[in-house]
Amino acid sequence: MTATDTTIDVAGLTKRYGRQIAVRDVDLTLRAGECVAMVGHNGAGKSSLIKLMLGLTTPTEGSLRVLGADPSSAAAAEVRRRVGFLPENVAFHPAMTGRECLDFYARLKGLARAGNDALLERVGLEPAAAKRRVGTYSKGMRQRLGLAQALLGDPRVLFLDEPTTGLDPALRQGFYDIVRERRDGGATVLLCSHALTELEGQADRVVVMNRGRKVAEGSLSTLRTLARLPVRIRLTVAEEAYGALAAAAGGLTRLPGGVVELVCANDDKVDVVRRVTCTGVALTDIDIVQPSLDDMYAHFLRQDAAE
Numbered sequence: 001m002t003a004t005d006t007t008i009d010v011a012g013l014t015k016r017y018g019r020q021i022a023v024r025d026v027d028l029t030l031r032a033g034e035c036v037a038m039v040g041h042n043g044a045g046k047s048s049l050i051k052l053m054l055g056l057t058t059p060t061e062g063s064l065r066v067l068g069a070d071p072s073s074a075a076a077a078e079v080r081r082r083v084g085f086l087p088e089n090v091a092f093h094p095a096m097t098g099r100e101c102l103d104f105y106a107r108l109k110g111l112a113r114a115g116n117d118a119l120l121e122r123v124g125l126e127p128a129a130a131k132r133r134v135g136t137y138s139k140g141m142r143q144r145l146g147l148a149q150a151l152l153g154d155p156r157v158l159f160l161d162e163p164t165t166g167l168d169p170a171l172r173q174g175f176y177d178i179v180r181e182r183r184d185g186g187a188t189v190l191l192c193s194h195a196l197t198e199l200e201g202q203a204d205r206v207v208v209m210n211r212g213r214k215v216a217e218g219s220l221s222t223l224r225t226l227a228r229l230p231v232r233i234r235l236t237v238a239e240e241a242y243g244a245l246a247a248a249a250g251g252l253t254r255l256p257g258g259v260v261e262l263v264c265a266n267d268d269k270v271d272v273v274r275r276v277t278c279t280g281v282a283l284t285d286i287d288i289v290q291p292s293l294d295d296m297y298a299h300f301l302r303q304d305a306a307e
Contacts (some may be wrong), residue, residue: 025062033187050190086161231266
């Protein structure tokens with residue numbers, strides 16, 4: 001398997017519920033060995049698109065192939081065994097233990113249960129926790145059990161909807177370690193999340209959804225180029241050097257801690273830094289702050305609303 005293998009192919013996909021359009025003319029290609037983040041507010045079409053990819057609903061228009069098959073067809077039963085899904089709201093029978101729940105889902109998939117203990121430990125549920133009833137679990141523990149369920153059978157396609165809800169920072173880092181393992185092993189990972197900041201550095205591509213449509217797509221670098229948002233350059237200087245720096249650079253804003261900030265276009269940042277360093281003013285620190293995913297997401301939604 002290579003990173004160029006197409007696992008999901010979406011073309012002109014539309015889903016209507018009466019007069020309401022949940023997904024509107026979406027084109028999207030996902031490949032093996034990549035992690036794609038799909039972002040958007042509630043009602044943007046993310047969950048509706050995942051339901052279509054899982055075969056839980058059928059398209060009104062357009063075409064959809066998951067691992068080469070129509071996911072809603074009877075012939076796609078084998079394909080569904082190679083797909084893992086962690087829903088936004090995880091629900092398990094409270095009287096069952098964690099181990100019993102995972103064994104149950106393994107049987108549903110027709111899988112051996114021999115590796116379930118190791119899988120529970122991999123997601124952070126130690127043997128003592130696996131023997132407890134799910135009704136005693138915290139939100140984070142249920143989320144980890146849900147992740148273990150999604151990972152059963154080493155799926156080639158993994159859908160994760162708000163997967164880090166209820167996880168503390170250390171567990172979130174462990175979760176993304178697992179995501180990278182699966183991606184590097186050749187799986188396709190589709191992440192849906194409102195926690196945009198934590199997606200930076202995790203996703204190979206970002207798909208921005210709004211009102212059922214795809215409004216932007218690309219790597220963070222590509223999205224920054226498309227958005228053309230300004231870059232912030234923050235300089236730490238001595239108080240007595242502020243006047244000379246202001247005369248040379250202009251447009252400075254004072255921030256706490258002896259930091260000054262100037263804003264410029266991304267293409268101009270090298271020239272601005274060169275001009276500042278040529279003033280002879282002693283700098284103790286310099287930081288170039290690129291637009292965040294939050295910034296770009298807000299920009300694309302404003303742009304879509306204007307259009």
